[in-house]
Amino acid sequence: MKKSALQIARASYQPKLPVSLTGPVVAVEGAPTQSVADRDEIKTLFPNTYGLPELTFERNPNPEVGKPVNVGVILSGGQAPGGHNVICGLFDGIKTQNRDSRLYGFLMGPGGLVDHDYVELTADIIDEYRNTGGFDIIGSGRTKLEKKEQFDKGLEILKELDITALVIIGGDDSNTNAAVLAEYYKSIGAGVQVIGCPKTIDGDLKNEVIETSFGFDTATKVYSELIGNIQRDCFSAKKYWHFIKLMGRSASHIALECALQTQPNICIISEEVEAENMTLDDVINYIADIVAERASRGLNFGTVLIPEGLIEFIPAMKSLIAELNDLLAHTPDFAAMSAEEQRRFVVESLSEANSRVYSSLPAGVARQLTLDRDPHGNVQVSLIETEKLLSEMVATRLEEKRAEGSYSGKFSALHHFFGYEGRCASPSNFDADYCYALGFNASCLIRAGVTGYMSSVRNLTKPSVQWIAGGIPITMMMNMERRHGAMKPVIQKALVTLDGAAFTKFAEQRDSWAINTEFVYPGPIQYFGPAEVCDQCSMTLKYEHAAK
Numbered sequence: 001m002k003k004s005a006l007q008i009a010r011a012s013y014q015p016k017l018p019v020s021l022t023g024p025v026v027a028v029e030g031a032p033t034q035s036v037a038d039r040d041e042i043k044t045l046f047p048n049t050y051g052l053p054e055l056t057f058e059r060n061p062n063p064e065v066g067k068p069v070n071v072g073v074i075l076s077g078g079q080a081p082g083g084h085n086v087i088c089g090l091f092d093g094i095k096t097q098n099r100d101s102r103l104y105g106f107l108m109g110p111g112g113l114v115d116h117d118y119v120e121l122t123a124d125i126i127d128e129y130r131n132t133g134g135f136d137i138i139g140s141g142r143t144k145l146e147k148k149e150q151f152d153k154g155l156e157i158l159k160e161l162d163i164t165a166l167v168i169i170g171g172d173d174s175n176t177n178a179a180v181l182a183e184y185y186k187s188i189g190a191g192v193q194v195i196g197c198p199k200t201i202d203g204d205l206k207n208e209v210i211e212t213s214f215g216f217d218t219a220t221k222v223y224s225e226l227i228g229n230i231q232r233d234c235f236s237a238k239k240y241w242h243f244i245k246l247m248g249r250s251a252s253h254i255a256l257e258c259a260l261q262t263q264p265n266i267c268i269i270s271e272e273v274e275a276e277n278m279t280l281d282d283v284i285n286y287i288a289d290i291v292a293e294r295a296s297r298g299l300n301f302g303t304v305l306i307p308e309g310l311i312e313f314i315p316a317m318k319s320l321i322a323e324l325n326d327l328l329a330h331t332p333d334f335a336a337m338s339a340e341e342q343r344r345f346v347v348e349s350l351s352e353a354n355s356r357v358y359s360s361l362p363a364g365v366a367r368q369l370t371l372d373r374d375p376h377g378n379v380q381v382s383l384i385e386t387e388k389l390l391s392e393m394v395a396t397r398l399e400e401k402r403a404e405g406s407y408s409g410k411f412s413a414l415h416h417f418f419g420y421e422g423r424c425a426s427p428s429n430f431d432a433d434y435c436y437a438l439g440f441n442a443s444c445l446i447r448a449g450v451t452g453y454m455s456s457v458r459n460l461t462k463p464s465v466q467w468i469a470g471g472i473p474i475t476m477m478m479n480m481e482r483r484h485g486a487m488k489p490v491i492q493k494a495l496v497t498l499d500g501a502a503f504t505k506f507a508e509q510r511d512s513w514a515i516n517t518e519f520v521y522p523g524p525i526q527y528f529g530p531a532e533v534c535d536q537c538s539m540t541l542k543y544e545h546a547a548k
Contacts, residue, residue, distance in 0.1 A: 010131040010426060010527065015085060015436035018457065018467035020056075024063030025469075027448040030054035033472065036207075036492050037479035045489050046179065046475045048186040049452035054209065056470035057444050066097030066447055072104045072163045073121075074113060075140040076170030076177070080199045080215025082427040082435030084129040084137055086169050089436035091126050093443025104161055109141020110168075110177065113154040118161070131432050133218075134424040145177040151184050158192055165193040165446040167439075171200035171213070172477075172491035175454060179474035180489075182452035193451040195442050196474055201423060203253030203540070204493045209472050211458045211545065214438060217538045218431045219247070219422030220254055221525050224261040226418055227303065228521035231262060234301050235519060239410070241291065242303045243387040245417040249309040251495045253540065258305060259506055260539040263513045263520045265302035266290055269503065270313035271496045280314055280393070287390065288397040290514045295409025299517065306387055308419070311369075312379070320354045321379050322482075324369060329485040334370070342370055365389055387415045428525050429535050433464045441469045460537055461545045501543040 003011075032051045035042040043050045071094055075083055087105070094101035103121045106112030119125075119138065129137045145151065158166065168178040175196040182194035198205045198212075201219035206212055223246060230242050244264075248254040252270045259267035266287055273283060287304060294302055311317050327349055328334055337345060343366065347355050358366055368384045391413035401407035427435060434457060442455040453471035460467060479492045496503055512518065526534045536542075 006426065006527070007132065011127070013131045013429075013432065013527070015089070015131070015433045016464040017437055017440060018469050019465050020058055021437065021440055021444065021469050024060040025057040025444050025447075026060040027055045027444070027450075027470075028058055030056065033476040035475055035478045038489075041480050042475055042478050042489055046183045046452075049179065049183045049473065050475045052450070052452065052473040052475070054470065054472050055445070055448065055450065055453070056468060057441070068098045068100035068102075069094055069165060069446060070102045070104065070161055070163045071443075071446060072106055072113070072118070072158060072161070072166045073138070074106045074110055074166070074168045074170075075135045075138055076109050076168055076174035077140060077142055077199070078171070078201075079135045079140060079423040080201045080213070081133050081218035081423070081425045082214045082431035083135050083169060083199065084132050085427060085432055085435035086197050086199075086214070086439035086442075087121065087137060088126055088130050089439025090167055090442050091121060091123075091439075093440040094446070097443065097447055104163060105138035108139040109143055110145045110174075111141045111143035112138070113145070113157065113166075114143065114150050116153075116157040118157065131427065133426045144173070145181055148184070151181060155185070155190055155192065158190075164191060165195065167195045167197065167442050167446075169197040169199050171198075171202070172205045172493055174199075175205070175474055176478070176490045179452055179478065179491075182474070186451055193446055193449070195445050195451070195471075196454040197438050197442060198454060201254065202248050202251060203257070204248075204251040204495065205491065206494045207477060209456050209458055209470075210454065210477075211460045212434075212538065212541055214431055214435045215423070215427075216253065216257070217434075217541075218425050218428045218525065220257040220261070220538060221428055221522065222422040222425045223254065223418045224258045224522045225524050226421065227258055227262045227264065227305070228519070228523065230416065231264065231303055231519040232521055234303060235517060238299075238301045239412060240301055241391070241411060241413045243306060243391045243413055243415050244303060245306045245308050245387040245415075247419045247422070248307040249312070250493045251309070252307040253496060255305045255307040256496055256502055256506060257538055257540045259510075260502065260543075261520065261522050262303075263509070263518045264305050265294070265514050265517075267305040267506070267510065268307065268310055269496055269506075270307050270310045272498055272503075273310065274313040274315060274318070275498055277315055279316060283310075283314070284390065284393045284397050288394050288401065291394065291398060291411060292401055292407045292409065293515055295407060295411075297515070300410045303519075304390070306390060308384075308386065308417075310386055311384055316357050320350070320357045321369065323350055323354050325379065326485045328370065339367065343367075346370060362389070385415075387417065391415065425525070426527075429527060430537050434460065437464070437467060437469065441471070444469070445471045461542055501546060502540040505543050
C-alpha cells in the first residue's frame with residue numbers, strides 16, 4: 001500500500017506515557033464508589049460490579065513476571081481519531097508483561113464477537129497502524145450487546161481462543177454495554193474480565209476522572225481548521241453568512257470548543273437554549289438581530305456555529321421528539337405507511353400540544369423527525385438540516401425587519417455540515433499520546449484482575465509524563481434513562497455546564513465577536529515543531545482544569 005510522506009513520518013512517532021506506566025505497576029485502591037444517580041436501581045441491576053473502588057497505578061518496587069494472557073478487543077460505534085493507538089498501547093502493554101501474550105481483534109464491532117469473526121493482531125499488523133486515523137484495523141459497528149444469547153454466543157469464542165479479558169473501545173452506550181457484559185460474565189463465573197475505554201468525538205463521556213474522551217481534541221482541531229478557512233474566505237468576500245452545523249447530538253462541546261478556537265460571530269449552545277427555555281423563534285430572533293446590527297455597520301457577512309442536536313434542546317421540540325420516540329417505538333408498521341399516512345397518524349396520535357408543534361413545522365423538517373431511529377432509539381438529528389432551517393427562518397425574519405424599517409442589508413446564506421471530516425483524521429499529538437496511554441493502561445487493569453472498569457488517564461493539562469493512570473468502575477457513571485420506551489441503565493452524558501469555565505469564557509467574549517470581526521484561523525494540526533504549537537490539549541480542557 002502506498003503511503004503519504006506524513007504517514008511514513010508518523011509511523012516513527014513514539015507516544016509518550018505517564019511515568020507511572022513506564023515500568024511494573026501496582027494498583028492502589030481508593031474509596032468505594034456509587035453511581036451518579038438512581039443508586040438503588042443501579043445497585044440492584046449490577047450486584048457484582050457496583051460499589052467497586054477507584055484505582056490508580058504506581059510504580060511497583062517488587063515486580064513479578066506476568067503470565068501470558070490472551071485479550072480480545074472491540075471497536076464500537078462511530079470512529080474517533082486515536083482508536084488505533086489504543087489498540088497499539090494495549091498490544092504493547094500485554095507484550096511488556098509477557099511476550100507470549102496474544103491480542104485478538106473482533107471484526108466490525110460487537111457483532112464480530114457474536115458472529116465469531118476475528119483476527120489475531122500481530123506485531124506486523126500493529127506496526128502498520130501506529131499513530132494513524134480511522135478504525136480500519138478491525139472495523140467498527142453499532143451492534144448492541146444487551147441480550148443473554150449474545151453474551152453466551154460471545155463467550156463461546158472467548159473460551160475457544162482462551163481469551164480471559166475483553167477491551168471494548170467506545171462511547172457512553174458502548175461502555176454501558178461493557179458494564180452489562182462485565183456484570184453477566186461475573187455473575188456466571190465466566191472468568192472473563194471486561195474493560196472499557198472512553199471514545200467519542202462529541203466530548204460528552206467525561207467526569208472528574210475521565211477528563212475527556214479520546215478523539216475530541218483531534219476532531220475539534222480539524223473542524224476549527226475548516227471553520228477558520230471559511231472565515232478567511234468570508235472575510236475576503238464579505239458577502240455571505242455561513243451556517244455551519246457541527247457534530248454533537250446530545251451536547252454542544254464540539255461547537256463550544258470550535259467557538260473558543262475560531263471566535264465566530266454566533267455560536268448557539270443547546271444547553272443554554274434549554275436552560276433559558278428559548279423557543280425556535282427566540283433563536284431566530286437572536287441570530288437575525290446580530291445579522292441586522294452587523295449590516296447597519298456595512299458588514300453583510302459572518303459565521304454561525306450550530307450543534308447538530310439543537311432541535312432536541314428547544315423545550316417544545318424536545319417534548320415533541322420524546323413523545324415521537326415512544327410513539328414510533330410502539331408502531332412497528334410505521335415505515336410501511338405512505339408519507340401522507342404517516343403525517344396524519346402522527347398528528348392524530350400525539351398530545352394536543354405536541355401535535356400543534358408538529359403541524360407547525362415545515363413538511364420537510366417534520367418528515368425528518370420521523371425517520372428511522374438510530375440503534376439506541378434516538379432521532380437521527382444529523383439528518384435534520386437544522387442549518388438550512390435556521391437560515392431560511394432568519395431570512396424571513398430579516399424581510400419582516402426590512403418592512404419595519406429596521407434592516408436594509410443583504411443576506412445570502414451558505415450551508416455546511418462538518419461531521420465525518422473529523423472522525424478519522426490522523427490523531428493530534430495529544431490524542432496519539434492519550435490513546436496510547438489509555439490502551440497501555442487497560443493492559444494494567446487486566447493485569448490487576450479487575451472487571452467492569454474504564455481505563456482512566458487524567459491530569460491531562462500537564463505534560464504527559466505527569467498524567468495519572470488508573471481505572472474507575474463503569475457503574476460509577478451510570479443512571480437510569482428512557483430508551484425505546486423503557487427505563488434502562490446507561491452512562492450519564494456530560495453536557496455543557498453553563499457555570500463551567502469553558503462556557504463562562506465563551507460568554508464573556510461572544511458579544512464582541514458578534515458585532516466585530518475577530519476571527520481566528522487555527523490552521524491545520526501540527527505534528528512537528530515547538531510544544532506550544534504541537535502538544536496543546538483542547539481549550540475546553542485548559543479552562544476546565546486551569547484552577548486545579
